[in-house]
Amino acid sequence: MTLLVLLNYIIFSVILFICISYLKKKYLLNTTNTIIFTNILLILLAGLYKDNTNIFIVVVFMFIIDMLYTTYLLGEDFFKDNRKNITNYFILIITSYLNNMYFINQVDNIFPKDSEPKIIVWLLVILFLYDFFKENNVKEETTPKRVINNKEYIVMNFAKFKSRYQEDIKLENKKLTNIVYSIMIYENYNRPLIIRKIDTTKFKFVSKPTKLGIMQIESKKLIDDIDSIELACKKLDRIYNRKLKLKKKDDIINSVVKDYYKDEIKEENILTIYEIINNFLSE
Numbered sequence: 001m002t003l004l005v006l007l008n009y010i011i012f013s014v015i016l017f018i019c020i021s022y023l024k025k026k027y028l029l030n031t032t033n034t035i036i037f038t039n040i041l042l043i044l045l046a047g048l049y050k051d052n053t054n055i056f057i058v059v060v061f062m063f064i065i066d067m068l069y070t071t072y073l074l075g076e077d078f079f080k081d082n083r084k085n086i087t088n089y090f091i092l093i094i095t096s097y098l099n100n101m102y103f104i105n106q107v108d109n110i111f112p113k114d115s116e117p118k119i120i121v122w123l124l125v126i127l128f129l130y131d132f133f134k135e136n137n138v139k140e141e142t143t144p145k146r147v148i149n150n151k152e153y154i155v156m157n158f159a160k161f162k163s164r165y166q167e168d169i170k171l172e173n174k175k176l177t178n179i180v181y182s183i184m185i186y187e188n189y190n191r192p193l194i195i196r197k198i199d200t201t202k203f204k205f206v207s208k209p210t211k212l213g214i215m216q217i218e219s220k221k222l223i224d225d226i227d228s229i230e231l232a233c234k235k236l237d238r239i240y241n242r243k244l245k246l247k248k249k250d251d252i253i254n255s256v257v258k259d260y261y262k263d264e265i266k267e268e269n270i271l272t273i274y275e276i277i278n279n280f281l282s283e
Helices: 003-027 031-048 057-073 080-102 118-136 151-168 174-190 193-205 225-244 249-261 264-282
Strands: 210-212 217-219
Touching (some): 031 080, 151 264, 174 264, 193 210, 217 225, 225 249
Antiparallel strands (some): 210 217
16 A cells, blocks of 8 residues: 555545534434445445555544544543444444455446446445435424434533533523523534534635634634634623513513524524423433
């Protein structure tokens, strides 16, 4: 294997990591679906790149990238949950190796031609993708429902964000604190960190108003997660103070969220997450 091939494999591993991370966040992939999607993407890469004899190494590099990303960028323990990550990657690397040896290396062309047997493999791939996306309904407006139904995801991220951003949430009206976390969970789910980093890079080249930061605040200048939290807090305080003069205190939270988003679906999602957080704290 030449140095150029190795460098290309590293680049492919970054692409693969971004794709799988996005799918995990978007559709809450289980282990089986993660393995299937990874191998499908590996086949696609092998079809586009001719030096694919040992392309399963891309998955090995993806494991290393994930470990470094989780440990140093997210500041989390990659080896938590009884080494579940290690087990999953072990299975993933083995299946990728078998895919490489017994499919990719056994055909002259990855993509089907005429009536070759590999058409069956591609039919299975197409059927799996059709069934998966049909079941998960790729429409943007219905996707957040899956977060709301996953209370464990909401509670886990509430704890994580509270630990990380508690000192950065500066509100005049402390009653809005859990609304800030609810927005944070909702927006992070729809626009995870790795996608936001791409948005930030894109913004540097195309300087036009863009939604940035974990709170997804539209901005004409470059802002980070902390900046977005500060701006969101100020906006929520302004709305709350205005509503305080007009609304009863019982329904003021609903009214604040409604004014913050001006979108019925988003309002419903935020309030549902907010309710789950409050129920968790009262247990």
